[in-house]
Amino acid sequence: MRSQFDEKRVTHPETQLASFFAKYEPATAKLGRALRAKLRARLPGLNEIVYENQAALVITYSPNENGYDGLCSIALYPDRVSLFFGRGAQLSKSDPNKLLQGRGKTVRHVALTSVADFDRAEIEVLMAAALKLANLRLDASANVSVLLEAESQKQRARRATNAARPASRRRTGKSRR
Numbered sequence: 001m002r003s004q005f006d007e008k009r010v011t012h013p014e015t016q017l018a019s020f021f022a023k024y025e026p027a028t029a030k031l032g033r034a035l036r037a038k039l040r041a042r043l044p045g046l047n048e049i050v051y052e053n054q055a056a057l058v059i060t061y062s063p064n065e066n067g068y069d070g071l072c073s074i075a076l077y078p079d080r081v082s083l084f085f086g087r088g089a090q091l092s093k094s095d096p097n098k099l100l101q102g103r104g105k106t107v108r109h110v111a112l113t114s115v116a117d118f119d120r121a122e123i124e125v126l127m128a129a130a131l132k133l134a135n136l137r138l139d140a141s142a143n144v145s146v147l148l149e150a151e152s153q154k155q156r157a158r159r160a161t162n163a164a165r166p167a168s169r170r171r172t173g174k175s176r177r
Contacts (some may be wrong), residue, residue, distance in 0.1 A: 013146040016148055017050055017148070020050070024057070030078075031115065036048075036059055038119075043138035044138050044142070045063075045142035045143075046063055046071065046136075048060070048146045049147045050146065050148050057075070057076040060122060061073065063136055071131065081113075085126065087130065088106065088109075094125055100126070152162065
């Protein structure tokens with residue numbers, strides 16, 4: 001049986017996600033919440049995997065519990081919001097308007113400044129092509145989860161572990177020679 005202390009420590013994913021959105025400027029947070037609602041409606045049956053770190057809030061839509069298998073993601077940064085496609089490099093044939101940005105081997109993104117940007121026909125073409133490429137069937141009756149991946153907690157734990165090591169054994173990010 002859980003104690004009252006344990007109950008206070010357990011945070012509902014939606015409550016935690018709301019606190020993540022609250023860290024952004026109101027306009028950015030509003031756009032992020034609206035895009036999340038659009039993606040949930042467009043991608044029924046996919047899990048939402050949430051990563052929050054110092055650089056961004058990322059919500060990935062995946063058929064399983066692995067973010068790297070995600071079809072797409074929205075990322076909120078302090079100055080912008082982007083829609084990422086996990087296999088974006090392969091979508092270039094489906095992008096005659098050259099909306100996809102980035103030069104990575106796999107991931108590409110589209111900058112979004114409003115919800116209307118997401119509703120553009122070109123974005124729908126990319127979404128449909130991404131679904132086809134992933135060979136996914138969307139199932140509105142599937143059990144879905146909001147999974148919080150506490151990147152900031154993992155980073156704090158690593159820093160605490162590193163600080164507890166003797167100075168001669170600490171990792172500094174530089175290779176030893």
